[in-house]
Amino acid sequence: MIESEDFVESLQDIGFDFFTGVPDSNLGGIIATLMERRLYTPAVREDEAVAMAAGAYMGGKIPAVLMQNSGLGTCLNTLLSLNLIYQQPCLLIVSWRGFQGMDAPEHLVMGQTMTQLLDAVRIPHRTLSEQTAVDDLKWTGETFMKQRIPLALLLKKGVVRGIQP
């Protein structure tokens, strides 16, 4: 399991310096670390969060947005009609709820179709794992800088340490 401090540290090393989003239980450890480091600006909805990231990017920041995958539905239009077409990149750190059907009913459809949805709207994505973490983060930095569009790092439960055991 990746420690949330190490995960945040790696993102900061790449240059990420503006974090916003809407919490998910799987992201609790990361958000706690970000708040300790005074790097996190809470948002009330995911569309607001990706728009805030767009503004921060234009103000010189390197932004990341944390959310549960249900939030992808909420912010889809903003991602497509703002961040994507205006070339305002942000890293989406998305908790993969409903992975392999092991979750509450409201997460199952998105859990099953999320990667197809991301493919359909041409948002590059990669699933973080402890074994490939170095490569995953390298890909994150390179894709952000090269393509200048939103990209997603998908986090399954237990890959990065949460706040609950």
Added chain:
Amino acid sequence: MRPEEGTIQSRARAIGAVLELLTDQPVIICNGFPSREAFKLADRPTHFYMIGSMGVAPAIGLGVALSKPAKKVVVLDGDGNVLMGMGTLATVGALKPKNFLHVVLDNEVYGSTGNQPTFSRVVRLEQVAKAAGYVHVERVREREDLVYELKEMLAKDGPSMLLVKVTEQAEDVDRVPLDPREITRRFMKAIA
């Protein structure tokens, strides 16, 4: 004069009055007619014209304001937009960026889609902003009141909301002809 008694002006006239008072401040302008009219009245590289993503103009402005604390960021918004992204009033009110000025051009209709009525006829959006934690809020009709209050808000710490009641009249304006990628590039350069 109480706002209810003043003479109402067109949105384009109100936008013109706002832009006359601005110099090099970053301005986020919501999608629909406000961006198109502002582009025609006075195009500046410090203008960020939205063409989609309705409801998130203040969220974009908030991101700019937080990353550029020395610049007063102005958001030109509409009533339908504010109603769609009303949660952002809470985010702005809670985070309290001093350099955030939210101008709402309130014509009480969805003007780009055929003037269907919005709820701003009965919901006082500046009072919602006040309750959410905006420091200064005002509601005006007359051009001279708009000019007076905007000057005050530009000088004072915010977050502030100036709600301007305007008519349904829309100018005969084309879409903003700029490539969205170019809007981003020149805006970033202009506010760097």
